[in-house]
Amino acid sequence: MTWSEMQPLLSQASWDTLYMVGWSTLIAIVGGLPLGVLLVLTDRGGLLQNVVANKVIGQVVNIARSLPFIILMVALMSFTRLITGTTIGRDAAIVPLAIGAIPFFARLVETAVREVDHGLVEAVQAMGGNTWTIVRKVLVPEALPSLISSATTTVVALIGYSAMAGTVGAGGLGDIAIRYGYQRFETGLMWVTVAVLAVVIALIQFAGDAGARALHRRGGRGGPAPRLRLLKAKEPDTATATDAAGIRRTA
Amino acid sequence: MITTSGLTKIYRSGGREVTAIDGVDLHVREGEVFGVIGQSGAGKSSLIRCVNLLERPTSGTVTVDGQDLTALAGRGPRASKALRQARSRIGMVFQHFNLLSSRTVQENVELPLEILGRSGRERSAKALELLDLVGLADKAKAYPAQLSGGQKQRVGIARALAGDPKVLLSDEATSALDPETTRSILQLLRDLNRQLGLTVLLITHEMDVVKTVCDSAALMERGRVVESGTVGELLATPGSQLAAALFPVGGDPSGPAGTVLDITFHGESTGRPVISQLARNYNVDVSILGAAVDTVGGAQIGRMRIELPGRYEDNVVPVGFLREQGLQVELVDPDEEAVDPDEEAVVNAKAVVNAKEVTK
Structure with missing residues (x-):
């Protein structure tokens, strides 16, 4: 296969991947952020302490996280059809991607928000602030650098998930790598795909780190979250789109 | 409030x-x-x-x-x-x-x-x-x-x-x-x-x-x-831990024969030459064992530990003089470093008066 043959395939696939990952990230943030904050607030000693609610949310999140994505995708097919009217194509892939990423991001949000110094919460309580004020003015802004790191991790994980979504006809880079690289023995195209993925992930990671660091610099407390550094060290794994299980573990 | x-x-x-x-x-x-x-x-x-x-x-x-x-x-x-x-x-x-x-x-x-x-x-x-x-x-x-x-x-x-x-x-x-x-x-x-x-x-x-x-x-x-x-x-409260901590005076007596007194000065009495008056009027030798003057809560306060020769009974008149000057006087028992009960009652009565002066 020559470059001129690969090029249109690759650009369409890249676009499909970005489209799926972009929308599902957005939905994951919108859904996961409140869920993660709720996990902290309802916990024992939290501002909205509610052990039952906490256990229920925690269990739902755990179950959703423990399902391998490819199974979640299949399990959600009827739900996907209900929402998008189809189970094939990139729009249909957004549904399981987003649902898979919400609990993933929620757990990261929980960790990030839990790290906010309780003294700050107390200070705002002493000023007469209510719980909503504390969430809006303390927990989220103070956790923002960590939240950006968490979002970056989520995007990288979603790129991995999206490769699996390729197997049900969603398109994207993972789909190309499997159909051409694996099934048609187009090893050249597969390596190009891997390279494109590596570059995309490196760029996303770089942007996320830079954002988190910029916010941290003014905050001045500690460096970027250790989680991110760990991920960086394992980046070669992440880049191999076909090694889907590997991505899940790293992410 | x-x-x-x-x-x-x-x-x-x-x-x-x-x-x-x-x-x-x-x-x-x-x-x-x-x-x-x-x-x-x-x-x-x-x-x-x-x-x-x-x-x-x-x-x-x-x-x-x-x-x-x-x-x-x-x-x-x-x-x-x-x-x-x-x-x-x-x-x-x-x-x-x-x-x-x-x-x-x-x-x-x-x-x-x-x-x-x-x-x-x-x-x-x-x-x-x-x-x-x-x-x-x-x-x-x-x-x-x-x-x-x-x-x-x-x-x-x-x-x-x-x-x-x-x-x-x-x-x-x-x-x-x-x-x-x-x-x-x-x-x-x-x-x-x-x-x-x-x-x-x-x-x-x-x-x-x-x-x-x-x-x-x-x-x-x-x-x-x-x-x-x-x-x-x-x-002004005898035996007050806070007072002692706020304002420690130390100093060991020179011998067992003397009478050791802790004197607290408040307000006006801080400025008066009480000790030299005491020495002149009663012809006693006063040894100063320890002393400090400080500003506490905006008011000047001094504490001094002095030793007079002889037992407490022999020094009733000089002690009375010090009290007349508006000072708070506590007897330091050389063995127990505590105030005896009679003394405490007297000092307490005084303390109320002194406190009023200071709070003014």
Whole structure:
């Protein structure tokens, strides 16, 4: 296969991947952020302490996280059809991607928000602030650098998930790598795909780190979250789109 | 201004009960700086957090500026609206400053005003005014991470004052600072207390803090207030641990034959040449074993340990002279270093008089 043959395939696939990952990230943030904050607030000693609610949310999140994505995708097919009217194509892939990423991001949000110094919460309580004020003015802004790191991790994980979504006809880079690289023995195209993925992930990671660091610099407390550094060290794994299980573990 | 009665806080964890505060009655007068001192674990931190109900007392009441806060608390763990409004009228500063790192200094000071729903222009005008008051007008756009500890605490104080509180609670505000910065922060608190008529309740484990700024003090031990009063009253109380700690005098007697006396000077008597008069009038040899003059709570106070030759019975007349001069005299028993009971009664009577003089 020559470059001129690969090029249109690759650009369409890249676009499909970005489209799926972009929308599902957005939905994951919108859904996961409140869920993660709720996990902290309802916990024992939290501002909205509610052990039952906490256990229920925690269990739902755990179950959703423990399902391998490819199974979640299949399990959600009827739900996907209900929402998008189809189970094939990139729009249909957004549904399981987003649902898979919400609990993933929620757990990261929980960790990030839990790290906010309780003294700050107390200070705002002493000023007469209510719980909503504390969430809006303390927990989220103070956790923002960590939240950006968490979002970056989520995007990288979603790129991995999206490769699996390729197997049900969603398109994207993972789909190309499997159909051409694996099934048609187009090893050249597969390596190009891997390279494109590596570059995309490196760029996303770089942007996320830079954002988190910029916010941290003014905050001045500690460096970027250790989680991110760990991920960086394992980046070669992440880049191999076909090694889907590997991505899940790293992410 | 702040009154607690029968305040008790019991923490329960895993079936075990820990009594952090045990029936504390405290009365802080309007416009005074009141210090609660005690070692770690004495319950002073729980006490101050009970005053604005960050910590819900197990029993007892807290009244701030005529308002019974314990009645406002409402049920459940969440603060009622009325309690939140009451809290916004009580400023609080913290040991670790608790500034939001995501906001600039000015935005930090504006935070209480945002909660009060003030307009943007009003907020920034007030914030700049307060930053000017605490001497940080040039740091408005800086982030807390760029400030030193003392500067951070100044921001904390400016923030605490944003809601125009009548009461300021200070939770170990200087404990994370070096001695020099501590002095400047205490000076600031004192100035604010004078300029704004602010009532300050501070807790600390440093005796120096009490000595520098407090009008009144209470000593806490294992959840109870064991001594409390104006600094003058405390110094005039024989055997007061706080007085002894605030104002230690030492010195061992030269021999077993002498009479050792601790003399406390307050107010006017500080300036008079009492000792030389004593020596001249009664022709006794006075040895000074130890002495100190200091300013406590804005009043000059001196303490001196002297030795007169002969037993106490032989020195009744000179001791009477010292008492006539308005001094507080305590006999130091060379063996027990304690006051004998008769003596105590006399000194107590005197103490009340002295206390009145000082508080004037």
